[in-house]
Amino acid sequence: MLTGMALADLYNLLLFFVQILILVPNSGATVSAIIVFGDSTVDTGNNNYVPTIAKSNFPPYGRDFPGGLPTGRFCNGRLPPDFLSELAGLKPIIPAYLDPAYSISDFATGVCFASAATGYDNATADILRVIPLWKEVEYFRDYKKRLTDYLGIEKANEILREAIYIVSIGSNDFIENYYSLQMRRSEFTLEQYQDFLLGISENFFNQIYQLGARKISLTGLSPVGCLPAERTGNFMDSFNCNEEYNNAALEFNRKAKIFVAKLNTELPGIRVVYAEIYDFVSEIITKPSEFGFEVADIGCCATGTFETGFLCNTDNPFTCPDADKYVFWDSIHPSERTNKIVSVYLFKYLQSFL
Template identity: 30%
Template sequence: MWYRLSFCKVWYHIAEAVIKLPQNSTIPAVIVFGDSVVDTGNNNYIETIVKVNYPPYGKDFMGGKPTGRFSDGKVPSDLIAEELGIKGLLAAYFDPTLQDEDLLTGVNFASGGAGYDPLTSDLVDLYKLGARRIGVFGLPPGCLPSQRTLKGGAERKCIDLYNQVSELFNNKLSDEMDSINKRYPIARMTYMDIYKLPLDVIHNPQKYEFRGWKADRRFSDGKVPSDLLAEELGIKPLLPAYLDPSLQDQDFLTGVNFASGASGYDPLTSDVASVLSLTDQLKLFKEYITKLKKIAGEEKSSEILREGLIALVTGSNDITNTYFITPFRKIQYNVPSYTDLLVSYASSFVQESRLQMKDAVEQGQ
């Protein structure tokens, strides 16, 4: 089972675990090298396709805007600087707004998509340049969002092969840090384990107060508009999916959700994505009415359908996916005529839904 966890929250636990300074010891600055895990925006200012200057990156950041950080909020380098009490954000070295005071408390040289090879010579170079406190992070488990999306299958699981490679690399890296420390005794090269804790958080979220953060198949990191609507009306906080096998009789009485992600008014939209079309959803609605009558009786069912609110929210996939990404509709329609087509489909659906409810209400009277 994959749990949707906030990357920042996981890293807060890691920062608290790995940063334990001796008494009366302080660190004046943090200087970071690395890849996308810690890049605070350097890639925004170089010529590369590896950028994250678009939503949903940055949605949990100040202002809710993408900053070049490969995260929806702060990245680990920010959290480490914050945990050490140095500053809340670690600036990217290439950021044109970099101030002199930023140089005094540390900057970030990381670049998303980078890697380190050869490791030892790089660390020795850092030593020669005057660095004496060097923390080297191991590899995380194969559970990063991009990894799960590309290789994790339909359930977006962590990738076992990646985990095995990470463990092998981390063991060798830890040994190498011990070896370097022996060669450079006045420096302190510290191996920082970021494998075990994130994996434990993912497998045992309750231990870290991530209760209820189980992936719920909503196309959101929280409630969707249909939930908020039902909650605002004082009906219930969550509107369950009609196809949810755990659906209860009580759910029928207070409303359900027939929506299918990636569908639209245009039948081609749902065909391309292999999801439920509005016609399919309407068939489920007819099935729902039949079940509702068995649960509540004709009269109560009639009241629910007569007084209940029907919400229809769709169309964006028609425009974004079907019209602009696939070539099929552009051949037949220009933008004005295609929007006319969508309105026609919407009208037909609403009228058909109305007939279904009208028949059901009249049968209950």
């Protein structure tokens, strides 16, 4: 059996070989850009420019990011879109669309429209006044116009056609909206709410398809009941994972797979892959030592039990010195090292586009 460090070294070796393989000529397919929609799992800094408390543009966030910069990523370092872009042979950092430090020339090879704390449901975005999914689509529409003005219609359409679209969203609809605040529980059963979200998702996919998206990866939900914050709230069950939340995620994932298959038959020329991560992330959480981690039940930042966002700050004396030992950075979000391991795993789903 591989030791924890041996398995960690294996993942680094796999990352190296993946980077080598993408340099080998293939059938002619190329990746022109990485274009990102979603929530805090993939928001590279858009919430910095939104009047919300859902921000992370301050230390110790970003302490392991190049230059030690708190960019607005809910992490100590880089996020999956950054790693996936690098794995695809593009730049190692995906800029946020609302960041004025970047121009359309920067966005031409990768851009992020995601917003932390958002969801499929507009009501979820309203909780912390972040960017709703429909507004992410409007930013994408604006991006297409700017890209066309910059490169011309033929080149712009080529970039949009050959780009890989990363979509990672949905957890907040359940853990914030349906369960914590119970905003939708008076209107929907859990099954009805899942179907309601998938209806919104279908409209979203149709919209970005009409705008030129063809190669899309939809990331499934992870075991949200095992987030440190959810463990903390599950004190009646010895702070174990909240299996009710996990089961809701599993059922939503099952329906999402069916939905993806439906999209692939109904929209000509589209290629959507469903990126299943639930079991893999669950394995990291339940067997952390096999991946080189030491702690999986709490985060590195502050006490790691409930803090995220502004509660994760430099005034808290409990933040760990080495986030690489932790599966989670704060009580909700993975550490950079977890993001890297998960990204290498996720890249296998994107290889069908290469």
